[in-house]
Amino acid sequence: MAQSDTVDRILDAAEELFAERGFSETSLRMITSKAKVNLAAVNYHFGSKNALIHAVFARFLTPFSATLEKAFDELEESCGDQPPTLNQTLWALTESAVRMPQRNEKGISIFMRLLGLAYTQSQGHLRKFLEQEYGDPFSRFMRLLKAATPQLSAVDRYWRIQFMLGATAFTMSSSDALRDILQNKTGVETSVQEIAMRLVPFLAAGMQAEDTMLVPPKGSKVSVA
Amino acid sequence: MAQSDTVDRILDAAEELFAERGFSETSLRMITSKAKVNLAAVNYHFGSKNALIHAVFARFLTPFSATLEKAFDELEESCGDQPPTLNQTLWALTESAVRMPQRNEKGISIFMRLLGLAYTQSQGHLRKFLEQEYGDPFSRFMRLLKAATPQLSAVDRYWRIQFMLGATAFTMSSSDALRDILQNKTGVETSVQEIAMRLVPFLAAGMQAEDTMLVPPKGSKVSVA
């Protein structure tokens, strides 16, 4: 609560509403009324709705990318001249995400959902903003992946990275809903940490799959182009 | 052009625009002007924008689910009393999708993107519509997956299916863009069929991953809850 800082109250409300409903589906009036501030406050403090969206991402992503860079530094150092393994790389990313200081109990899952939305909901301005602001740690992650999977051809690696991104972004972007469904069906509670721990082995196994299965089973009508 | 059927022209334009920009970000005015029909035509022929969205999905999904049911029938028959394997099940789905008669060269990739959007862009009405209309083949697919992965716990299977859906929907939904990137970087051409053939082994491997990796590598600070 503190001294009722308007800017933070707006960011908190926006973060939550964006995650629940998406960007275009969330109006400034929803945000300001949830934040209990005047409608004009958003344009006064941020300039525009798009700038507010950027600010929501920056508030999480700036400290996160710093944490991630540090984790990669440590990892590479501890490996000496050997490149880190695939598992180590994926875990470094996962831990950096999970261990981020969280504003509230929902914390990380809200942000995962936002990242997923950023990817799927093709808001040009957001894509450009993220690329420009946080392209470096992303490229570094890509370089680590390349070193960790030397057995893959460039084309194979390219596609499998897309598959990984997809599984992650998609799952995280609806993780709340998915968790609720599972909760209702089986009574099992699932934390974001647990999802991540299930996701990593899945991704690692897929990434390292033998492509002997590339040939369809006999009788299949799909032909190799 | 045939006899300039307004309904089809609207469906074509809507399908393409929805896939490009999402549902809320596509206005009826964009659709009708792309389709070169009057604005009121949508409400006249479909009743509402939501009903138009449903119609776009139904036009593809109805024949597809019929094809898929047939493919599952054949598969189960050819297997006798043995349940189909994971690979067979995934291939049956893939082939049904790939072999659908396509209206144009983009065909399937447009529709994959729409399916991805339907999942992420949480449009309540769409979710309800799809569940109600096409829940049966989906449940059947789930049952086949369950029979093909008896070694997995229900919870593991649940999450891994989500990961599969994610990798698929995400990759396919942006496959055009991804293909172009790869084309520019390496000069390699990739068809949707080829993507599918790379995807299936990835999914199968992830699905069947040993979960011994569930324990983080030593030195990790992530604890099992």
Add this chain to the structure above:
DNA sequence: GTCTGTTTTAAACATACGTTTGAAGCCAAT
């Protein structure tokens, strides 16, 4: 206490949206 710059407020603005209306157009059957 007055002044100065910042923040908040209520109101309005301009624009875009989905939807509705009622007249006009069309085309086959009478």
Add this chain to the structure above:
DNA sequence: ATTGGCTTCAAACGTATGTTTAAAACAGAC
């Protein structure tokens, strides 16, 4: 030629959006 049922059309409706305005409230410095 006239009727009757679809279909198209231009125009308008009501509502919601992001943004701007100008006055009011506030805070700290002098």
